[in-house]
Amino acid sequence: MQQNPLGRTGRDVSAIGLGTWQLGADWGEVDEAEALAVLAASADAGVTLFDTADVYGDGRSESVIGRFLAGRPGHGITVATKMGRRAEQRAENYIAANFRAWAERSRRNLGVEMLDLVQLHCPPSAVIDDDGTFDALDALVDDGAIAAYGVSVETCAQALAAIARPGVTNVQIIVNPFRLKPLDEVLPAAASAGVAVFARVPLASGLLSGRYTSDTAFAANDHRSYNRQGEAFDRGETFSGVDFETGLAAARELAASLPEGIALPAATIAWIASRPGITTVIPGARSVAQARANAAAATLLGDGGLDVAAFDAAVHEVYDRLLRDDIHPQW
Known part of the structure; x- marks a missing residue:
């Protein structure tokens, strides 16, 4: 697995990491x-970045990762967690x-x-604009x-404001x-x-898995059921803010653009990883098979069989025709 520099930390992390929201039981x-x-399969496949948060399962995801890593001395894995969502977003x-x-x-x-890396978890813009925020974070580093x-x-404007802060190691944004x-x-x-970028929600909450249809149902405690219009948190976190039926149509077109033998989710992860400036892509996985398939997407790059330029052209054509007007102005 290709390893990329984690900002200015001196650490390297895998081009494809593992997002662990799913392991907190917020997706069923x-x-x-x-x-x-899932953690073992990812580590065995060369993944060296686990991304989690203190609110994933109210700490369950962090605790499971902690127990896993305790049994793997010298594991070489960087754990990026997030904080800030345990309190009201003020x-x-x-x-x-x-x-x-x-x-x-x-x-x-x-x-x-x-902690290897702590990320503020989608805070209000005023938090990113406040010098005191970063003074407090610097103190935690010093201690x-x-x-x-x-x-x-959540937004590109927030990302640009964070990147301008000299102590920021990475920004995490939906790509x-x-x-x-x-x-x-x-x-x-x-x-x-010199700031790392973590691409999150790479498969648009599964819309880009190619497995969903108009009849697909999700569990009541799955955010893909209860947050489609932003009822619980930012709408852009669920299906990347895309209307479900529109997203299905777009995913079908992208899948049809690929040659036989290359699956849409693998091509999507590989395409994101190939974008200049992306440090790591952090797809989630609920099963060993998904974890292995996500990591294996890295093999499509180089001479691995994916025509990145052709897929990139298809991505932009579909986006411009079906999604840009609704999505581009919002985030």
Whole structure:
């Protein structure tokens, strides 16, 4: 697996990582044995970045990762967690005392003295604009509670504001064939500043898996059931903000553009990983098979069989025709 620099930290992380929202049971139940098996399959395939958050299963995802890594001395895996969603999303809650408490809880969950990377979890824009936010994060670095920090964002404007902060290691933002706006300014700005970019929601909550139809149903406790219009959190987090039926049509067209033998999800992950400025792509996985398939997408690059330029052309044509007017102005 190709390894890329994690900003200015001196660490490298795999071009394809593992997102672990699913392991917190926010996408339907995943038992612990299966969650541990997903982590093992990913690590065995060369994945060296696990992305989690303190609210995924109210800490369950962090705790499962901690138990897994405790059994793998010298694992070489970087754990990127997130904080800030345990409190109401108001700027006044993003203060040094809360940062310290949230980091301490994540350290306990993960069973570590120092967190590898902590990202603010899609905070209000006012938090990113406040110098005090970064003073507090710098203090956590100075105290040895965290090794580095970054910001997970909803919008390109937030990403650009975070990239301008000298201590920011990475930004995490939705990038996929249904969300192309970050390619315009965010990726070039991050590359110029030496800031890593984590591409999240790469398969648009599964719309780009090619498995869904108009009849597909999701569990009641799955955000793909209860957040389609942003009822619980930002609408862009669910199916990348794309109307479900429109997304199905777009996914069918993209799948049809690929040669026989190359699946849409693998091509999508590989295409994202090939974008200049992307450090790592963090698809989620609920099963060992999904984890292995996600990691294997890296083999499509180079001489691996994917005509990246042709797929890129298809992505832009479908986006411009079906999605741009609705999606591009929003995030």
